[in-house]
Amino acid sequence: MNVKVILPTNQPGDSYIKDDKMFLKDISTISEADGDAVFQSSTYSEIFGFTRKRSKIGKKRLSIVKISANGESIHRAFKSEAVNGIKKDMVGLSPSSIRLLSDRDGKNPTVVEVEIGGMFPFYWEHPDKAIRISFKLGLLSLLLGVLSFAISIITWM
Numbered sequence: 001m002n003v004k005v006i007l008p009t010n011q012p013g014d015s016y017i018k019d020d021k022m023f024l025k026d027i028s029t030i031s032e033a034d035g036d037a038v039f040q041s042s043t044y045s046e047i048f049g050f051t052r053k054r055s056k057i058g059k060k061r062l063s064i065v066k067i068s069a070n071g072e073s074i075h076r077a078f079k080s081e082a083v084n085g086i087k088k089d090m091v092g093l094s095p096s097s098i099r100l101l102s103d104r105d106g107k108n109p110t111v112v113e114v115e116i117g118g119m120f121p122f123y124w125e126h127p128d129k130a131i132r133i134s135f136k137l138g139l140l141s142l143l144l145g146v147l148s149f150a151i152s153i154i155t156w157m
Contacts, residue, residue: 001090001112002090003069003092003108003109003111006094007021007024008023008028008030009024011023015084016083024083035076037076037092037093037114038079039086039091040083042088043080046088047114048116063077064078064117066114066117068114074097076093076117
């Protein structure tokens with residue numbers, strides 16, 4: 001899929017594509033789009049194998065895609081937007097997401113591979129610091145709770 005950079009727009013009207021940039025009207029800052037990958041809505045069935053309407057309730061709320069280029073991969077939430085000029089072979093990513101997919105020379109990818117992603121890597125490497133850290137702390141506290149429960153069972157015997 002061809003990569004387009006997501007940028008906010010303050011102009012009235014619809015979202016649009018111009019000069020390899022995707023201007024979205026529903027975001028005010030670029031960081032709002034860091035966790036999303038913007039697609040045409042019909043691309044959902046090509047990636048997941050069925051329409052969003054027929055997917056399970058969890059996938060309707062949050063569908064994760066894995067985007068790979070140059071040996072690197074990121075997990076982002078599938079987001080379909082009504083953007084003038086978007087095609088099935090396009091994906092919109094924030095500048096920081098594109099930077100994560102760049103090669104060792106710093107060259108940004110123009111073409112990426114998209115497939116079904118997983119929930120665990122999505123939250124483990126989430127671009128929003130609050131989500132990423134709370135997920136990791138929650139996992140750590142769960143492991144410590146299981147460990148303390150196991151120790152109490154062993155000492156009780």
